[in-house]
Amino acid sequence: MFPKTDKIWMDGKFVNWDDAKVHVLTHSLHYGLAVFEGIRCYNTEQGPAVFRLKDHIERLFKSAHIFTLKIPFTEEEIFEAVKETIRVNKINSCYIRPIVFVGYGNMGVYPKNNPIQVAIAVWSWGAYLGEEGLQKGIRVKTSSFIRNHVNSNLSRGKVAGYYVNSQLAKIEAISCGYDEAVLLDTEGYVSEGSGENIFIVRKGILKTTPLTSILEGITRDTVLTIAKDLSIETKEERFTRDELYISDEAFFTGTAAEITPIREVDDRTIGIGSRGPITEKIQNLFFDIVKGKNSKYQRWLDFV
Ligand code: PMP
Secondary structure, three states, X not given: OOOOOOEEEEOOEEEEHHHOOOOOOOHHHHHOOEEEOOEEXXXXXXXXXXXXXXXXXXXXXXXXXXXXXXXXOOHHHHHHHHXXXXXXXXXXXXXXXXXXXXXXXXOOOOXXXXXXXXXXXXXXXXXXXOHHHHHHOEEEEEOOOOOOOOOOOOOOOOEHHHHHHHHHHHHHHHHOOOOEEEEEOOOOOEEEEOOOEEEEEEOOEEEEOOOOOOOOOHHHHHHHHHHHHOOOOEXXXXXXXXXXXXXXXXXXXXXXXXXXXXXXXXXXXXXOOOOOHHHHHHHHHHHHHHOOOOHHHHHHEEEO
């Protein structure tokens, strides 16, 4: 069962969870244009703290900008509304889902003057790829579906419709017995997971896909920052699937997936076949930071 909370913020007001409804002819439901965010709030010793909230709200507004959607609230208003939604629901750690969508009005592809609606829901959500996955790593399949071309998916935007491509990959991976998919780009280079960015470690160097066909992940940026602070050499450089196969370590990053080690790709063992030492070091620091145990990175925490 879905872990319901009490209230959902909808267009500036709180409504009961079960009453947060839209008309079946809501434009976004038919044509896929909705921009959204996935954010996490962690419980810390100083109370609940949202991780990099400003960066997530900024990305939400940039996603809307790419699609010329005019959000009828300011960034500050949405920022405050997220914190208020957590407070109202009296929840200490949660996943946060703000969504901006084209409401009910006209039909047809062109969104015309349909209202732009905004909702924010929060709920308790554990490890996205499983607690065991976080510890031991997951099994991944290279998808037969490719990430859309950079001029089809304007990938700096986090847009509902793009996740149809992700779902093709995820459904295929699960039905073949894997935990997650990795997609290649239109030129055959490794792009990202269905909802995660990807990193590999080879000869002590940490490498991730450059910002081309991928979402500009906030966890990706966090990992690049903390790796530099740990004196690990980093590169944002394209790599092929065979380089992934022979990497010493690999992991996915994402707000939902956090830092999930990859132990196998297409039935090839990666490194030692479980979480590698550099992955573990980065993962430990990441969890210390989000849980408020490392004062050096307090700037990334917004206390509720
Ligand atoms: N790529 C895709 C396709 C995603 O859906 C996500 C999750 N938002 C990511 C990467 C990781 O982004 P972030 O670290 O900001 O959650």
